Amino acid sequence: MDNLTIIEGSGDAAIADWLAGRLRDALGAKDGPVTITVPGGSTPFPIIAAMLEHDLDWTRLVVWPGDDRIVPEDHAASNTGRLRDLFEPAGSEVVTLTVMEAVPRFDLAWLGMGADGHIASLFPNTDPRVDESRAILRLTPDPLPPEAPFDRISLTLPSLLASDALVFVIRGDEKRAVLDQAISGQHDLPVARLLKAATQPVTCFT
Template sequence: MTIIEGADDSAIAAWLAERLEQALGESEGEIAITIPGGSTPFPILAALADRDLDWSRIAVWPGDDRIVAEDHPASNVGRIRAALEPLGARVVALAEDAVPPHFALTWLGMGADGHIASLFPNTDPQVDDPQMLRQLVPDPLPPEAPFARLSLTIPALLNSDALLFVMRGADKRAVFDAAIRGEHDLPVARLLAAAHQPVTCFT
């Protein structure tokens, strides 16, 4: 676990560029990454767009999505397409028959309730879930996005060479630190307890 305090969007983009360059150098073909929705990733992606990366060899999966049309403001994949398809990335929409690949990087956010992707506490996500993708309904529904979701499961998120968290705010940091210490059983704690790869957290 590496925790990097006070990093701005440019610093996180530089870390991402280095990580992706390394993954591209270790593979002859396409690599895959999964990234979160919400407001945090997109300024970082904008900074990453200035880096010289071969996006044509990168497939980008949302870690979760709201079940809405891609042109809906709440669509994660719609926003990811707008940010990364012009650079040449292959952006993959979640669908119930999708088969998530092995990821070079799993980038996650976390809610103040300890949810990751759309694995909210009420959905009781399991580290040995036999499914890689699930349709879920958060309860309570977040008022800013009151929609059913498709989400990668903990096994799909952990099928990755590295985990990255970007989180802002003291409330989230307290939940994350408690998860590291094993002081609760929220979704983020379950994922971290089962993680076998390097975890980097920017706060």
């Protein structure tokens, strides 16, 4: 994959610096809002907090959750609620995912990945397709993750691919092995389908 860069051993602060640099470039390249999508789970939130310490015009940033659990936004499992707590005090807009939402082209799509190869809430059992006609899906993971046993709402593969750049933050040897196998075409899990279809720059922090 000529469009892929793997950066190993970066801590939260270094990743936050990289993300802030990308956003600075995007803000400087055009007028109006800059739109990103960000993952849930435990990994991104310390990185986001560090990123927000950078001196950027956060009022021009529009943040889309890549996915969320179908729970109220004040629920502890809500990605959207946690994103609001971080971004809204800085002046950024945080979008609530609904299946009727018109999805924009993203300046940056930031993703995580599960050990089963899922991205956003596109789990293997949902058979995500790069030619999916819908931009957002409601779905049920199977098996349900015990730490978050909820139905989901998620951007689809075409929505994630409609971005100027993709970035992954993947931690742990087990996930790194799944990533390496996806890059080399050894499986057809959701992450492999995304990477195979991606033509934009892809950066993976491991």
